[in-house]
Amino acid sequence: MFIDGEWVEAHRGTHFEVTNPATGDVIGHMPDGAASDAIAAIDAADAAFTDWSNTTAYERSRLLYRAWELMTERSEQLAELMTIEQGKPIKASRAEVKYAADFLIWFAEEAKRVHGEWLPSQRPNQRFLSVKVPVGVVAAITPWNYPISMLTRKMGPALAAGCTMVLKPAEATPLCARAVFEVLADAGVPAGVVNMVTASDPRPIGEVFTSDARVKKLTFTGSTAVGKMLAARAAGNLQRVSVELGGHAPFIVFPDADPVHAAKGAAALKFLNAGQACISPNRLYVHESKVGAFNETICQRVGRLQTGNGLDDGVGVGPLVNDAAVTKIEAQVEDARERGAGVPVGGGRLTDGAHAAGHFFAPTVLTDITPDMRIYREETFGPVAPVISYDDVDQVIDLANDTDYGLAAYVYTNQMSTALRAFEGLRFGIIGINDVNPTSASVPFGGMGDSGIGREGGHEGINEYLETKTGGFAI
Numbered sequence: 001m002f003i004d005g006e007w008v009e010a011h012r013g014t015h016f017e018v019t020n021p022a023t024g025d026v027i028g029h030m031p032d033g034a035a036s037d038a039i040a041a042i043d044a045a046d047a048a049f050t051d052w053s054n055t056t057a058y059e060r061s062r063l064l065y066r067a068w069e070l071m072t073e074r075s076e077q078l079a080e081l082m083t084i085e086q087g088k089p090i091k092a093s094r095a096e097v098k099y100a101a102d103f104l105i106w107f108a109e110e111a112k113r114v115h116g117e118w119l120p121s122q123r124p125n126q127r128f129l130s131v132k133v134p135v136g137v138v139a140a141i142t143p144w145n146y147p148i149s150m151l152t153r154k155m156g157p158a159l160a161a162g163c164t165m166v167l168k169p170a171e172a173t174p175l176c177a178r179a180v181f182e183v184l185a186d187a188g189v190p191a192g193v194v195n196m197v198t199a200s201d202p203r204p205i206g207e208v209f210t211s212d213a214r215v216k217k218l219t220f221t222g223s224t225a226v227g228k229m230l231a232a233r234a235a236g237n238l239q240r241v242s243v244e245l246g247g248h249a250p251f252i253v254f255p256d257a258d259p260v261h262a263a264k265g266a267a268a269l270k271f272l273n274a275g276q277a278c279i280s281p282n283r284l285y286v287h288e289s290k291v292g293a294f295n296e297t298i299c300q301r302v303g304r305l306q307t308g309n310g311l312d313d314g315v316g317v318g319p320l321v322n323d324a325a326v327t328k329i330e331a332q333v334e335d336a337r338e339r340g341a342g343v344p345v346g347g348g349r350l351t352d353g354a355h356a357a358g359h360f361f362a363p364t365v366l367t368d369i370t371p372d373m374r375i376y377r378e379e380t381f382g383p384v385a386p387v388i389s390y391d392d393v394d395q396v397i398d399l400a401n402d403t404d405y406g407l408a409a410y411v412y413t414n415q416m417s418t419a420l421r422a423f424e425g426l427r428f429g430i431i432g433i434n435d436v437n438p439t440s441a442s443v444p445f446g447g448m449g450d451s452g453i454g455r456e457g458g459h460e461g462i463n464e465y466l467e468t469k470t471g472g473f474a475i
């Protein structure tokens with residue numbers, strides 16, 4: 001763990017294993033932290049806050065630039081580590097490291113754009129000044145599916161704003177987190193400014209993070225159930241909260257769209273990270289006039305996808321995070337099959353040959369999906385593309401909005417008016433119009449409804465770590 005600028009063991013001296021999800025091999029051991037370690041991390045972050053918040057924005061920017069340079073220099077090592085620990089194909093790991101580094105350079109710039117304003121008063125002998133100040137110690141909890149970028153998306157703006165941080169990474173991917181902390185330490189971030197506690201049981205850490213009065217903000221990325229529970233606890237302590245949670249993204253193909261182009265987009269997007277992405281499309285609504293051509297193309301593409309160890313050439317889909325993930329998807333696919341879905345491609349767990357040691361599910365296309373099926377409502381988080389044929393163009397936006405989630409949505413159309421109507425009508429935080437990659441460090445990322453509160457990235461990202469102070473000056 002990394003506390004007060006030192007690499008330390010857990011107080012109780014125990015460790016947990018880290019495994020490669022493609023091979024089952026043990027690839028490392030990390031300190032198994034508990035409540036007392038979380039408190040020690042908060043002690044360090046609290047002690048470092050005053051000095052860090054008093055550094056100039058230019059100093060903080062310079063450190064973030066240096067961290068960006070180091071992450072970029074180490075990108076190949078970081079990508080290999082990510083593939084070994086998390087499983088995604090090496091090409092996707094390289095893309096994630098680049099995306100992660102983008103948050104460091106973006107917020108290195110944003111650090112210098114935090115400013116206040118003079119405001120008018122109705123009294124002639126008074127002036128008002130309003131400024132932005134860092135919120136204080138921030139507690140962060142991150143998931144395993146994007147094990148480097150989910151850290152920098154929080155650490156970049158928090159450090160830029162002048163906050164200090166305690167972070168608990170996912171149990172499945174602490175080695176990637178350790179590598180990020182090595183980058184920050186080597187960049188020269190002062191002791192206590194960033195601290196990491198690793199643990200096999202997240203609950204005591206979460207309890208300390210949400211109950212210690214010195215923590216002024218909780219930022220969480222993960223499942224909706226855990227996010228709601230932690231946000232409720234943080235509310236009891238009046239901590240500020242940002243939660244980036246689950247999704248159930250619709251992908252709508254309008255009758256005027258090219259179904260082949262749309263199916264290629266869906267096949268590329270759905271199987272990224274083996275479908276383990278919060279913005280992964282989960283409901284593919286294809287107009288009945290185009291569903292034949294769409295299904296033909298997506299089935300061809302998905303049938304060609306190679307699963308295996310992400311370090312091997314040609315592998316496009318890696319393993320799932322663990323066996324429980326495979327079992328959940330198996331149950332969703334079985335439920336859909338029993339209720340009448342077609343399974344033209346894939347449909348089951350892979351256990352042959354090199355797949356035997358890992359957690360693999362065959363890239364799958366399901367057709368004739370109906371609202372009574374579990375997969376129609378539940379987040380899938382796996383390599384399964386469920387296709388729904390629809391007939392009424394006026395109703396499809398309502399169908400897409402009929403979910404508690406509201407993170408990402410995708411639209412394929414060649415008509416500007418349809419694109420605009422869909423953009424305006426969809427209740428989601430991120431909308432791709434003929435675009436399967438509507439994310440970047442420079443734009444806000446976040447969801448509506450059960451997908452969360454707050455935005456990361458863009459100009460808004462740093463505001464999550466700032467609060468406003470007003471001064472009235474009698475002159």
Ligand code: NAP
Nearest residue numbers: 142143169170171202203206222223226244245246247278
């Ligand atoms: P998760 O179970 O909620 O875990 C996320 C993090 O919370 C992990 O670090 C986990 O620790 C920790 N955690 C779990 N239970 C906790 C508790 N009781 N107290 C404190 N911490 C706790 O989610 P996941 O399954 O790893 O991640 C997948 C989910 O994340 C999906 O729903 C996905 O959509 C969502 N996600 C959202 C975004 C977004 O930006 N909106 C991005 C990526 C992922 P352990 O690892 O030790 O369990």
